[in-house]
Amino acid sequence: MKTVFLGLMLLVLLGTTGCETTKPLYHWGDYTSLTYLQYTKPDKATAEFQIEKLNEDLEKGAAKNLGAPPGLHAHLGYLHLQTGQIDKGVQHLQTEKRLFPESAQMIDGMIENLRRKESS
């Protein structure tokens, strides 16, 4: 009887490890949902609306001691550029590059394109 119980305990243990909730690496908030809505409900997910929501997410993440996910600052930077807020846009692009050096080539290219457009 004891061994059966032990076996059940093992089963439960093995069964639950798969669903154990580990701490996420990032605070996601609405980032990927907004990305989706940008295509499916463009009238709702305007650049202004997304900027507001993503800034809220950055605050919420900071409060939980979780960083911004890969791509969020680049996406936010791009939205700022679209609304003509060049300085803020570039600032977020630089933050993306600082947090995730894997983005360096893309970010440098975006800023270079921007400067080229500005000077032409």
Place this chain on the structure above:
Amino acid sequence: MKRPILPLLIVASALWFSGCATVPPQDYTNLRASQPRSILVLPPTNETTEINATYGMMAASTRPLAELGYYVFPVAVVDLYMKENGLSVADEMHAVPLDKLREVFGAESVLYITVESYGSKYQVISSNTYVHARARLVDSLDGTELWNSRVEMVYSGSSGLIEALVEQVINNLVDKTKGVADMAAVQLYVMADQGLLKGPYHPEFGTD
């Protein structure tokens, strides 16, 4: 006391693994050798008539891949870059040479997704929502295939489970099929023995 534990463990593991017994585990040789730090998710090609399939699966892919520990390029920024450069549909984007993608984005690997089935079929008293997709990860340096897999996700009924997965604020703006796409993406990339290995930002990188 010691002896009965082993057979019980065998039974336990047999029960545990039976769920995925039919599919042989992935061969991770190439992925281990390449160890890409970053994944460029291209907008998925779409074999269905649902126009949202591409963007549903595209947006659903970012989170599970990043939580596995990879740098995932911002999919909308990538899509817009492609469109600004004259590529309007996913099929054209999938045809861009790897060296060009590496030059523009600096991506170490590229993920090609194809959506095979997407949407709901309504029956008399219930509805089934389907998302079927396949994906292929390649090394951007030489085109070596690092991983490929397929997922068939079906969601039946209309309980609040899917809705509960979507963030509260914009809950009612996101459709049910997107929720199923999110689940499909998690299964596709994260499932043991079939999904991707942990990436460099994950604390368990190099242990699986």
